[in-house]
Amino acid sequence: MKLVVQVKLIPDAAQARALERTLHTVNEGANQVSAASFAVYGLKGSVRDLRSMAYGELKARGLGAQAAQHVIKRVVDAYSTLRANIRVGNLGGEGSRRRRKAESKPIVFRPDAAHTYDDRCLSWNHDARTVSIWTMDGRLKNVRFAGSAAALKQLTQYRKGESDLVRRDGKWFLVATCEVPEAPRYEPRDWLGVDRGITNLATTSDGHNHSGRRLDRYRRWQARKKSEIQAKKTRSAAQLLKKRARRESRHATHTNHTISKTVVAVAQRTERGIALELLQGIGGRVTVRRDQRARQSSWPFHQLGAFIAYKARRAGVPFIEVDPAYTSQRCPRCGHTERGNRPARDHFRCRRCGLAGPADVVAGVNVRDRARSAWVFVTMPPPVPT
Structure with missing residues (x-):
């Protein structure tokens, strides 16, 4: 499996100036190639087309052969990503403002945009x-x-x-x-269901809860600071806002890493698999209170699931995603499902058999039970042709 490792460079003053000049030059070249490609090919230039068009000019700028090739490939990859986003509707439907804006001008690279190196x-x-x-x-x-x-x-x-x-x-x-090589996957003895949420970031079927209260306080504090900075309406304030946004994102990423590491370690120690709800399209399916809308739209649910998935693969822990429908409204004992089973956000009480408990734990148990059934079909051998 592919992972990325980040290390910090510690250049001296002369080396830092050389690195800065290099980034600025290659990105100026990328902007030149992007503009030329857009003028001739629109959004559909290929590596072969751009190589014949721009390779000589990039070499004339002083770029090495491999650096010029990487600049051309970066431009082609950027337009390929843009076409894919348009095709799946990430920029809106045909005629939408965002899509028209993206299609009407060439892609522009920042002066400090990352540059690719090979061996x-x-x-x-x-x-x-x-x-x-x-x-x-x-x-x-x-x-x-x-x-x-x-x-x-x-x-x-x-x-x-x-x-x-x-x-x-x-x-x-x-x-x-x-x-990084993956560890051999073992046959699970049982499953550990994980319910993801806004107030409780992750709750397992064992009853272990990773609360988001501390993170929520941090994000509210950041929101207050952002509003104070925005009121200044200066260029330095805008730069500071971007810096704070990156800091908040790193904080959320660290929290997700911590939670996912703990969940995978518990499953590995008990020789169980991990089951998550498939939350694709959660924004369009779930309605939350006004005071939770910002948290739902900004909290990286997908990132937490991705971290759990890759850490599980690396540790050899079986992983599966199950249907999330009604996991918080279904009684795991009698199977009765209705909205009234959850009279409050934090509490579950079955109106048929009386089973009661924390709503997130009940959802985690339902996720675990669905994983038991789904795993049978996942591991079922293919039918023998007659």
Whole structure:
């Protein structure tokens, strides 16, 4: 399975200037290629088309052969992503304002947008923790990098493929692709159902609850600070808002990593599989109170599920997603399903048999029960042809 590992570069002043000039130059070249491609091919230029059109000009700018190839490929990939978003309706229907805006002008790359390096342009010295990297000022050698012990171990053992040079908040990073082997998957003894929510971020069928109160307080504090900064209406205020938004996103990502790590560890220790609700399209299916709308739209439910899925695969823990319909309204003992079974957000009480308990735990139990049935069909051998 593919994972990415991020390490922090620690360049000196001269090396930082060379890296900055390199990013600005390659992104200026990408903008030039994008404009030329849009003028001739619209949104449909191919690598072959752009190579014959722009390779010589990029070389004339001083880019190396591999750097020019990567710039061309980045432009083609950006237009491919735009076409895919238009095709699936992410930019609205035909004639919508967002779609017209996207289709009417070429894609523009930021001056500090990430640039891709392969092993011809970037080499790693893991023992000395340095890299040798191509720049517009020549090859920079002995550029130091640092990272966590786990990240450096992954990088040393499993790095494979390309890496991206990233500048964020004045700091430099290399994001490397690693091909990490998956552990053999065992046959689960049972299942651990996980219900995801807004107030309680994750609740398991065992009754363990990962509350979102602390995170909610942090986000409310951030919202107050944002409103104070927005009132200033200055350019520096806008930059500070972006910085705070990235900080809040990193905080949410860290929380999701912590929850997913705990859930996978419990399942692995007890030799159970993990079952989640398939929450695709939750925004259109679920109606929440006014005071929870912002949290529902901004909380990364999908990210938490993705973290649990990849950590489970890496640990060899079976993973499955089940139908989420009525998991919070169905009684796991008698099967009776109705809205009245959940008189309040936090409480469940079956109107037929009287079973009562925390609503999120009941939902987790229903997810677990559905996983037991679904796993039989997932692992069923294919029919023998007659």
